[in-house]
Amino acid sequence: MNHIKELEGKKILLLSGGWSAEREVSIRSGAAVSESLDRLSLEYTHLDLTSEKEARNISDEFDLAFIALHGRGGEDGFIQEILESKNILYTGSNSQSCKTSLNKIEAKKIWRELLLPTPDFVEIINVGNPNMKLTPHLSGEEDITALDKTFVVKPANEGSSFGISIVRPGKGSLEASMKQASKFDSSILVEAFVEGRELTVSILGDEVFHPIHIKPSGDFYDFDSKYADQGTEYIKADVEGSKLEEIKDFAWHAFSSLGCNHWGRVDFIEDREGNFQIIEVNTVPGLTETSLFPKAASYAGLSFDDMVIKVLYLSCK
DSSP states (O other): OTTHHHHTTOOEEEEEEOSSTTHHHHHHHHHHHHHHHHHTTOOEEEEEEOSHHHHHTOOTTOSEEEEOOOSTTTSSSHHHHHHHHTTOEESSSOHHHHHHHHBHHHHHHHHHHTTOOOOOEEEEESTTSTTOEEEEEOSSOOSGGGSOSSEEEEESBOOTTTTOEEEBTTBSOHHHHHHHHTTTOSSEEEEEOOOEEEEEEEEETTEEOOOEEEEOSSSSSOHHHHHTOTTOEEEEOOOOHHHHHHHHHHHHHHHHTTTOOSEEEEEEEEETTSOEEEEEEESSOOOSTTOHHHHHHHHTTOOHHHHHHHHHHHHHO
16 A cells, blocks of 8 residues: 555554544544554554643654544644644644634635635624624625624634524524634634535645535534434535636635645535635544545545555655
8 A cells, every 4th residue: 555664663643532522523533543543554552632631741752643633622733732842743734724724713814815715704702701802804894784694603713513503584693693602712703604505625635636515414514414413415516627626726725825734624615606615624624434534535536544544644744
């Protein structure tokens, strides 16, 4: 198998679990990678992290770490900074890129500056405090109600759709949704809802994979649709020709503009007019049996084990 020789003899550390809201998902990702490393006959140590203290006490004897930690602790630069301080190579993007990517607000500001397409939004910091600050990032009138009649409310720094809700006319309230999102973060994002289909594009090294069309069983691709509900469908998107090149180009620029590299995933909405809108970047995509990254890799002829080897190999370059 390509690149496996370069990994033989290296002391590999597999990190999963963590203490974020995505702990259970991370455990499943870690189990899938562990099974792959067993099949590949690579020696490794699997550590289920449960606290920041435990993470700080990681031994510096390892050569290379496979990060399968999702959300806070794994995608916000925390574990990356620890591994950097111990001179341990690791999979995925560097600490600063992870920090920027997990913060949906900061990522969207960068995309706006580069004229990359992303929905209008309002950033709200210090939610519920007397010093609460509201900053619109809109194309037109600077008023939160100018976003549209339907909003998506999200915590700025969280993954797996935790704390996300959609507020429609006569259904749900902006205040209640903000309160729910603030349980996960003191900074929240109120984003214009884009009616359309959900697409995701995975990146591995220099290769941008074919998009996957996500047809959630619920209103949107929430936690249950991702990990619990079997009704969600994942389909190789019917995007071809110039439109395929366009979404791949947007994905690459959305990813690389945040300083990301090696592997990750970019989520989009394609609106009713066929325009692509960048929603977010994932620097440690899920690796469970229902995850999108392995599915996209399979479209390119890569098995799960091929993918694991490539992710590990890229971290050594």
